[in-house]
Amino acid sequence: xxxxxxxxxxxxxxxxxxxxxxxxxxxxxxxxxxxxxxxxxxxxxxxxxxxxxxxxxxxxxxxxxxxxxxxxxxxxxxxxxxxxxxxxxxxxxxxxxxxxxxxxxxxxxxxxxxxxxxxxxxxxxxxxxxxxxxxxxxxxxxxxxxxxxxxxxxxxxxxxxxxxxxxxxxxxxxxxxxxxxxxxxxxxxxxxxxxxxxxxxxxxxxxxxxxxxxxxxxxxxxxxxxxxxxxxxxxxxxxxxxxxxxxxxxxxxxxxxxxxxxxxxxxxxxxxxxxxxxxxxxxxxxxxxxxxxxxxxxxxxxxxxxxxxxxxxxxxxxxxxxxxxxxxxxxxxxxxxxxxxxxxxxxxxxxxxxxxxxxxxxxxxxxxxxxxxxxxxxxxxxxxxxxxxxxxxxxxxxxxxxxxxxxxxxxxxxxxxx
Numbered sequence: 501x502x503x504x505x506x507x508x509x510x511x512x513x514x515x516x517x518x519x520x521x522x523x524x525x526x527x528x529x530x531x532x533x534x535x536x537x538x539x540x541x542x543x544x545x546x547x548x549x550x551x552x553x554x555x556x557x558x559x560x561x562x563x564x565x566x567x568x569x570x571x572x573x574x575x576x577x578x579x580x581x582x583x584x585x586x587x588x589x590x591x592x593x594x595x596x597x598x599x600x601x602x603x604x605x606x607x608x609x610x611x612x613x614x615x616x617x618x619x620x621x622x623x624x625x626x627x628x629x630x631x632x633x634x635x636x637x638x639x640x641x642x643x644x645x646x647x648x649x650x651x652x653x654x655x656x657x658x659x660x661x662x663x664x665x666x667x668x669x670x671x672x673x674x675x676x677x678x679x680x681x682x683x684x685x686x687x688x689x690x691x692x693x694x695x696x697x698x699x700x701x702x703x704x705x706x707x708x709x710x711x712x713x714x715x716x717x718x719x720x721x722x723x724x725x726x727x728x729x730x731x732x733x734x735x736x737x738x739x740x741x742x743x744x745x746x747x748x749x750x751x752x753x754x755x756x757x758x759x760x761x762x763x764x765x766x767x768x769x770x771x772x773x774x775x776x777x778x779x780x781x782x783x784x785x786x787x788x789x790x791x792x793x794x795x796x797x798x799x800x801x802x803x804x805x806x807x808x809x810x811x812x813x814x815x816x817x818x819x820x821x822x823x824x825x826x827x828x829x830x831x832x833x834x835x836x837x838x839x840x841x842x843x844x845x846x847x848x849x850x851x852x853x854x855x856x857x858x859x860x861x862x863x864x865x866x867x868x869x870x871x872x873x874x875x876x877x878x879x880x881x882x883x884x885x886x887x888x889x890x891x892x893x894x895x896x897x898x899x900x901x902x903x904x905x906x907x908x909x910x911x912x913x914x915x916x917x918x
Contacts, residue, residue, distance in 0.1 A: 514593050556581055559582060559733075571733060572731065648672035648673075667695075793858070801868060820859065
């Protein structure tokens with residue numbers, strides 16, 4: 501007889517009503533509502549007719565002990581919401597999730613930590629939340645500190661930590677306090693490459709000990725190296741539940757199919773949307789649409805602004821991603837160079853010129869983010885796809901038989917025999 505699953509989701513749905521707030525219970529909340537209600541009456545006429553947002557729709561799944569499960573999906577697919585339901589951070593609107601075993605989670609930077617407490621105190625606090633005895637925490641304490649690499653700041657209040665330091669400590673606690681089920685969201689992207697590698701190795705070790713890992717990431721290369729099973733979420737529902745290779749292929753096909761939809765109609769976007777992306781244009785040499793290795797490439801991003809946002813400074817960032825979902829290069833207008841200009845942004849468009857495209861022949865996608873007033877305003881995965889043909893890089897032919905994604909300028913020499 502098969503063992504019962506350690507995670508059982510039975511028709512879980514989660515609905516959010518846009519434009520509403522949860523009423524506070526304190527005197528301060530009551531005063532704030534009294535002052536702000538007249539100012540919000542005008543807003544209610546615009547928000548009361550908004551349809552509810554279903555972040556999850558009838559999600560049913562089982563996860564067995566020792567499973568390495570990846571939750572895959574585009575922005576807004578419901579991945580993080582499902583993890584929050586499993587972690588008991590939020591309650592489902594309907595349905596239920598049953599968890600068998602001690603649960604450790606790393607869903608948001610600092611979740612379950614207290615900024616006024618030191619790193620040392622937060623280790624004990626988080627261990628207690630996980631249901632561990634003080635003796636158990638002390639037994640793993642040195643391993644946690646060594647893994648997190650924050651020993652120097654251990655007695656410093658957490659509010660003084662950088663986001664990267666907080667993630668280091670949070671992951672070390674979540675992974676080393678022996679949870680039987682580990683939930684990990686994309687917060688690992690905050691850490692450096694070396695630490696990400698350590699985290700992936702630790703998750704593999706946790707799984708090899710018979711414990712369960714549920715992992716959310718947009719990096720398909722990492723997902724395929726770590727997980728054995730993948731669930732693709734679309735519109736809050738389970739679209740694919742298959743071995744990881746099949747799940748990743750299904751997700752990549754869906755991302756590419758969305759690129760054929762007009763950007764104005766795309767629903768898989770996130771951000772405040774006071775500024776939104778309306779068009780992406782990619783041109784090769786002499787204005788042609790074809791791109792080739794070593795030849796010029798020109799990227800143009802057109803945006804629109806909401807009323808009252810016309811004068812605000814905005815920035816654009818786009819990432820070139822290979823077909824495995826691994827970022828190849830990122831370009832940001834927030835990192836200006838001496839030849840850059842700001843004029844294009846004020847006219848509702850950004851232009852980025854690459855004199856010699858360093859990409860090897862193949863197909864790539866373009867993920868775009870627009871920022872303004874210190875917030876992410878719009879983000880779309882697969883806003884466009886590009887095909888790069890064979891070309892020449894500084895006189896050296898570049899074909900399609902090589903490995904990797906970029907061409908590095910180099911030369912061969914005859915070394916001295918001395």
